[in-house]
Amino acid sequence: MKSRRPKIVVIGGGTGLPVILSNLRDQDVDITAVVTVADDGGSSGIIRHYVNVVPPGDIRNVMVALAEIPGIYKDLFQYRFETTDDFFAGHAIGNLIIAALSEMKGGIFDAVQELSQLMRVNGHIYPAANEPLELHAQFADGTTLRGEAEITAAHKLIKRVWVETSNHHAQPRAAQPVIDAIMDADQIVLGPGSLFTSILPNLMISSVGKAVRESPAEVVYICNIMTQKGETENFTDADHVRVLNEHLGANFIDTVLVNTGKVPDKYIDYQRWDEMSQPVKHDFQGLRSQGCRVISTDFLQLRDNGAFHNGQEVVHELLNLIGQPRFQKDSRG
Template structure:
């Protein structure tokens, strides 16, 4: 056995968007693993949405936060990259400096994929960051009442039960969205693929609805792990159990692809959640362990809860500790 093979680092692909993805990546960064983050490009809200409307680039907000989570730059430089102009600045009001830099690099490199690779070098990123597609995508949703909406922010604001989502090319609805080869190769070469945590329909599924990504997930030999949400989301996943979340993923991928589910069993204290501040949160996700086993899932249930700011979130360190345990169970593959 060669020295190179003895020191091969396990390859982990983490897929998602929103605020959940950086939580996992920040805690993975300190481990001896080869990290690839695949980031959704279907966000159309806030500063990202405004930049997208005027500059016609992939919305940069999720990418900016992922870059920071994996960057090895000093805190002051990361603080500058994340700085958001206040409302008195009029023209620049609400924009984060990092979003503007990503938009500029996208024009210079003729696409978001090359821009993010260049930015990763500048920001001393420990790992790989791959936008799910090289062009902006539009998220589409059909609701349980038969109505259809376009746009991540519109879908979220509707607070209606989502039946099905799909993505289209924002610039050409007749063009089939596709991930670049590096994304597909990362999925196929991975030892572990992590989905979430994050909004089921607007952060996780947009990546999976790209056809060649879905095909890769159906055929990869990697263990596919879903980090189930702690709270349901108003309208979108109200009354969902953990098994319902997995069922939606499997149904969209037309195959039972989820191998392992991480489920939080720690109770969120009554009256703790500030529902006015965290208005997307609804109730704590209920458990249906039989429903999970019926979908051939291994279930790992533990305390993954972090209570802060009157909200319920995943404790990134506890989640990553479990991911490392799962890699250790197949330790002979990495020696």
């Protein structure tokens, strides 16, 4: 009997998600990307404000990572107009196409499925919800803010985050294929990406968080290499996992991938990569006390005076985990 391809669901947003997906694309796995819809910065934020559609930027980058089309088409889809173009300044062509299809199809979910066929996407791309969501945060000092960009810019210690619909009257809901993919998965991957503004907005949709907790799949968290200004300054790897567990009310992370590669002193260009703060410190005992298996190795890729994950090395470890025994769900607190 021919064995089926392993089903891997990757949940997140931002720039880290496409790195993993582009390296998974050519493997013999069934990929589903669940992408945040709470972005409100840059071109995505402007389009969201004027057209009232789900912000398309993260979806655009994921689509390019999984598309099997000639490079010139990808370059065109990613092309961003120069600032001298008054009307289109800063907008990526792909963002405009996704916004147009969203209007044509009456929602982002069906639009992305249509565009996925056109771009020969190897896998499935599911927006976490079919409508734009607002990210809210409560800080340690008791104050609150809404909006991803505003929350990060506040540079305050975040206590918790949650998402609401734009009209604040309905509970955010995920499309059923999102839940089905999570429940049918062999492996659920979180990150890499901004903890509070890329990963948690997906999990704070109650049906998504519930599905991740209850899925029989192994849940793997790819811990960030660098802490992030305005979000996770001074966080250890165990702190990242603690925040995830606290938001979902259970120790639901099975395995954590931790980078041990050293970022050279004075290598990071903090003006160019202004969101990077410092290398994440290790607390292996803190991770194990939360029921995690820890895989620590050199996942570091240094480029352009920044520190990033080596997608090939990360995917190698993810595929190794597919066939391995793991902690049972009912053993987690």
